[in-house]
Each structure stands twice: as C-alpha cells, then as structure tokens.
Amino acid sequence: MGTELLEGVTVLDLASVGPAARASRWLADYGADVVKVGPVPAKSGVQIAPPFFSYSAHRRMKRVLLDIKAPEGRDAFLALAAEADVVIESFRPGVVDRLGIGYAAVSAANPGIVYCSTSGFGQSGPKSQQAGHDLNYLASGGFLHLTGAGPDGGPPIPGATVADSAGGGMHAVIAILAALHHRAASGDGLGRHLDVSVADGVLALMALSVDEFLATGQDVEVGSNLLLGRYACYDTYQAGDGKWLAVAAIEPRFWANLCGLLGLDKWTRHQNDDAVQDDIRRDMAEVFRTKDRDTWVAELAPADTCVSGVLSVPELVEDEQFAARGAFVTAKHPAHGTFRQIGPVLAGMVPADEPYVCRESDATDTDELLARAGLAADRISALRDQGVVA
Ligand SMILES: CC(C)(COP(=O)(O)OP(=O)(O)OC[C@H]1O[C@@H](n2cnc3c(N)ncnc32)[C@H](O)[C@@H]1OP(=O)(O)O)[C@@H](O)C(=O)NCCC(=O)NCCS
Numbered sequence: 001m002g003t004e005l006l007e008g009v010t011v012l013d014l015a016s017v018g019p020a021a022r023a024s025r026w027l028a029d030y031g032a033d034v035v036k037v038g039p040v041p042a043k044s045g046v047q048i049a050p051p052f053f054s055y056s057a058h059r060r061m062k063r064v065l066l067d068i069k070a071p072e073g074r075d076a077f078l079a080l081a082a083e084a085d086v087v088i089e090s091f092r093p094g095v096v097d098r099l100g101i102g103y104a105a106v107s108a109a110n111p112g113i114v115y116c117s118t119s120g121f122g123q124s125g126p127k128s129q130q131a132g133h134d135l136n137y138l139a140s141g142g143f144l145h146l147t148g149a150g151p152d153g154g155p156p157i158p159g160a161t162v163a164d165s166a167g168g169g170m171h172a173v174i175a176i177l178a179a180l181h182h183r184a185a186s187g188d189g190l191g192r193h194l195d196v197s198v199a200d201g202v203l204a205l206m207a208l209s210v211d212e213f214l215a216t217g218q219d220v221e222v223g224s225n226l227l228l229g230r231y232a233c234y235d236t237y238q239a240g241d242g243k244w245l246a247v248a249a250i251e252p253r254f255w256a257n258l259c260g261l262l263g264l265d266k267w268t269r270h271q272n273d274d275a276v277q278d279d280i281r282r283d284m285a286e287v288f289r290t291k292d293r294d295t296w297v298a299e300l301a302p303a304d305t306c307v308s309g310v311l312s313v314p315e316l317v318e319d320e321q322f323a324a325r326g327a328f329v330t331a332k333h334p335a336h337g338t339f340r341q342i343g344p345v346l347a348g349m350v351p352a353d354e355p356y357v358c359r360e361s362d363a364t365d366t367d368e369l370l371a372r373a374g375l376a377a378d379r380i381s382a383l384r385d386q387g388v389v390a
Contacts, residue, residue, distance in 0.1 A: 004031020004350050008182065011086040012037055012077075016132075017048045019168020019198055020090035020118045025055045026173050027086070029344040033062070033086075033124060035369060037077065040067040040390045049361065056341050056358075057331055057358035062365040065390040073388045074100045079373040082109045085191075086176055090118040093128045103193040114179040114191040118172050122197030134198075137163035141202030148222040148229070167201030226250065232280035233258070233271050236310065243293035244310035247284075258305040262287045331356040364390065 009032040013024035016038065036058065064375070067073040078101065081087055087106055089096050096102040096117070103115040107360045120137055121127040127140075138144045138158060150156030175194045185193055203210065207222040208227065223229045233249045234254040249255040252271060259268040264287065288296065293309050300307040311319065317328060317340070329343035332355040344351055368390050370380050383389045 005029040005348050006032040009033070009086065010084045011035065011088065012080055012084050014087070014089040014091070014096075015118070017050050017054070018090055018214050019164045019172060019196070020088045020116070021050075021055050022165050022169030022256045023118070023172035023176070024061075024088055026169065026346060027176070028060050029056075029346065029349045030352065031178050032086075034060070035080070035365075036061055036063045037080075038063065038065050040065050040073075040387055046132065052336055052358075052361060053332060053339070053341065056356075057333055057357050058361075059331060059341075059356040060314065060352070062369060063363060064366045064369050065364055066366075068099045069100060070386075070388045071100075072383055072386070076370060076373070076375065076389060077101050078105060078109050078385065079322060079375065081106045081113060083373055084110070084113065084352060085180065086114045086116065088116045088118065088172065088176075092131070093117070093119050093123045107191065107193075110191075112183060112189050112191045114176055114183065114194065116172050116176055116194040116196055118168050118196040118198065120197070121199050123195045127199075127355070128384070134161040134163045137167060137198045137202050140199045141167070142206045143202055146206075146220070146222060146228060160203070166205055168196065168198035171198070171201035172196045172203070183270050230274075230277070231272060232267075232277050232284055235281065235284075237285055237288040239291060239293035239296055240289050241292035245288060245293055245296055246308045246310055248306040248308075255303050257303055258307065261300055261303060261305060329356055330354045331358050332362055333358040366390065 006027060009027070011024055011027050011032050011034045013020060013034055014037045015021045015024070016036075021336045024034045024036070058370055066076055070075055081101070087101075089101075097104070103113075103117075108114050108237055111213065117123060119128065120132040121130060121140075130136075135144070135157065139155075141163070143158070143162065144155040147155045147158060157163075175196055179192050179194060183189060212218065212225070213220045218224075222230070226234055229235060233247065233255050237247060239245055247258070249258045255271045256268045256335050259265050262284065264280075264283055267276070267283065269277050283329065291299075297307060297309045316322065322328065323357070325345070327343055327345050328340045330338060331341050336358075338355060339348075341356070366384075367380055370383075370389065371377065375383075380389065
C-alpha cells in the first residue's frame with residue numbers, strides 16, 4: 001500500500017448516518033483513523049442503525065460506545081478528543097454543548113482540534129433548530145424546484161441524496177482539510193470550529209442558477225437556459241427498447257456530429273434557434289426510437305456526440321469504464337459473507353488489499369481506545385459495569 005494522504009490523522013465521528021457519516025467515510029478512505037462514537041445501546045436509542053452495507057460497511061473504522069449523558073462518559077469522550085485531530089458531530093445545534101462536549105469544552109482540552117458541526121441549516125438563524133433531511137435541504141436551496149416536474153406535476157425525488165453527500169459530506173471534508181492545512185501551515189497549531197450547513201452547501205451547488213438571477217434579475221426556471229433544458233441538444237430521449245439516452249451535445253461541432261449521424265443535418269444550423277426546438281425534439285425522438293439504447297451508444301458515443309446510456313444500478317456495476325478504473329472492490333463480513341462495494345474511488349485515495357474486512361455492527365474497540373486515552377483497565381471495567389461504556 002502506498003502512503004495514505006491522511007495517515008496519522010485521528011477523527012472522532014459522533015454521527016451514525018447523514019452528511020457527517022459520509023464525511024468520515026471519505027476521511028477513512030484517505031487513510032485517517034476514524035472512530036465512530038455511539039451511545040450505549042441499553043441507555044439510548046438516539047442513533048439510527050443503517051443497513052450493514054451502508055458507508056462501505058464501515059471498513060477500516062473503529063467503534064466506541066459511550067453514554068455521554070453520564071459525567072464519566074463525557075469525561076471519557078473528552079479524553080479521546082484530547083488526542084484527536086478532528087471531531088465531527090451532527091446533532092441539532094446546542095446538543096453537544098448541553099452534553100458538555102461542544103467546541104468550547106473540547107478545545108479547552110485540545111486547542112488543535114478541528115471541530116466540525118454539520119447540521120441542516122447551520123448553527124445560527126431562524127431555521128437552525130428545525131429537524132430535516134436531504135429532501136428538505138434540496139427544497140430550501142432551490143435544487144428541487146429546478147429539477148422540474150414528475151408525472152404528477154410535482155418535483156420528483158432525486159436519484160441521489162445530493163444534499164447529504166455533496167452539500168453536507170463533501171462540504172465537511174473540504175472544510176476539515178482546509179482547517180487541518182491551516183493548522184499545520186500557520187504554525188500556531190490551533191484548530192477551529194467549522195459550522196457546516198447542508199443548506200449552505202446546496203446553495204453553493206446551485207451557484208450557476210442563483211448567481212444568474214442575482215446578476216441579471218432574470219428568473220431562472222426549468223427550460224430557461226441550456227443547462228436547464230431549453231434546447232434539444234441537451235435532453236433525454238427514449239430508444240426503441242424503452243431505455244433512455246442522455247444527450248449533451250453543447251459544442252456546435254459535437255451537435256453537428258450528432259445531427260449528421262442521426263440523418264438530421266437539416267437542424268445543424270438551428271442548435272439555439274428557439275423557434276424550432278419542438279420540431280428538433282420531435283425529429284430526434286423519432287429517430288432514436290428506431291434502434292435500441294445500446295446500439296445508439298455504440299454508434300454515437302465514440303463519435304464525439306456526447307451521448308450516454310442512462311444506466312441502472314445493475315448496469316453501471318458491470319460497466320467497462322468503471323471496471324477499467326478498478327471502481328469496485330470485494331469486502332467480507334462475518335455475517336453477510338463476501339460482496340462487492342464501491343472502492344476508494346476519489347482522487348488520491350490508495351486502494352488496500354482485498355477483501356476489505358468489515359466487522360459486525362456491534363463490534364467495539366472501547367477497551368483499546370480508552371486505554372490509549374489513558375484510562376486504566378480497572379477504571380474501564382468499572383465504567384462498563386455501570387453501563388457508561390460498552
Ligand atoms: C437528525 C435530527 C433531526 C435528529 O433529531 P433528534 O432525534 O431530535 O436528535 P438531536 O440531534 O436533537 O439530539 C440527539 C440526542 O441524543 C443524545 N445523544 C447523542 N449521543 C449520545 C450519547 N453517546 N450518549 C447519550 N446521549 C446521546 C443527545 O444528548 C440528544 O438528546 P437530548 O436532546 O435529550 O440532549 C437532528 O440531529 C438534526 O437536525 N441534525 C442535523 C441535521 C442532520 O444531520 N440531518 C440529517 C441529514 S440526513
């Protein structure tokens with residue numbers, strides 16, 4: 001295995017699902033030592049237990065269970081945090097301070113801590129206390145409105161939890177890496193509190209449309225510009241076998257290639273002519289219906305036409321491009337056997353030997369981690385007897 005970019009970085013993750021859990025997944029895939037911190041099961045049902053395969057089945061992560069509402073559990077967390085580089089939490093704003101493990105408490109013990117709070121709307125503002133999930137933040141940030149209308153006229157549910165993963169998870173990773181870089185580069189060794197709002201992250205993803213409106217005063221709507229479906233050159237079309245094609249021939253030369261190969265040269269000069277877009281769409285739809293999806297892709301995709309098949313999940317996991325990139329790896333779980341999962345695919349991640357070893361969801365490393373944080377063995381065993389750790 002080559003050098004991992006986040007080797008030696010320790011992360012405590014208090015979240016079980018959502019944007020924070022996605023962030024810690026990626027940090028672990030960059031080589032950070034990620035410790036999931038959960039509640040003691042007998043005392044609390046506060047965390048959602050995701051299915052075993054979620055978050056890559058928590059490969060390469062450790063786990064500690066603490067009742068943080070008990071003073072001894074809070075102190076155990078602070079002992080762990082004193083040695084950590086990053087804390088990630090995603091409770092409702094105010095909860096961590098109530099528990100005595102907020103930024104003030106942790107940075108008093110460890111001024112270098114990079115403390116990332118991910119929440120739906122951020123730590124401040126009139127919506128900060130509102131409960132919510134991916135769809136709420138996509139709605140608030142304008143994404144859902146511009147997704148258009150489904151069969152019943154309302155915005156369809158998007159095919160991925162974009163707010164959680166990009167607006168929250170990737171947002172948190174970027175912020176954490178920037179803070180770690182600054183801590184090292186400034187030489188002061190100080191961390192900071194990062195207030196990651198998923199809704200703010202969605203807003204950043206919506207910048208093209210929102211900035212267009214702010215700069216021009218023109219309302220941005222479905223169909224109002226090239227990337228929102230105004231032109232036939234950027235749309236989806238159904239093939240003869242009922243499967244779908246994505247066409248994104250933006251550049252005039254790629255559009256010309258496409259028109260030529262579809263036998264529709266007459267439209268080459270009308271790519272951006274609003275008056276005939278319905279006619280172009282009608283002709284393209286008719287031609288695309290004459291062959292099945294994969295035949296079209298085989299003919300058009302290599303010819304600089306920006307045409308792709310709309311792949312289902314079972315199709316994409318067999319896709320030759322992802323296979324060539326080594327995108328899928330084998331993992332092994334004591335209860336679920338051997339299965340495939342998405343590997344460490346982001347740039348700079350270093351693949352490990354396969355199969356990736358996944359553990360039972362109730363496996364813990366409490367003794368090892370608390371011992372490393374300075375707690376004596378008899379103290380840990382007393383805490384376990386009291387139900388404060390598990
Ligand atoms: C997801 C969310 C709506 C759930 O709300 P909730 O179930 O009311 O949970 P909260 O975050 O308000 O509080 C968590 C509780 O667990 C307790 N808790 C958490 N970890 C604990 C531990 N290890 N030991 C003991 N108690 C623990 C907290 O003390 C708190 O209880 P309290 O309010 O009695 O103090 C909320 O956490 C939230 O808005 N998070 C930010 C946005 C987000 O992540 N959304 C999900 C995106 S998909």
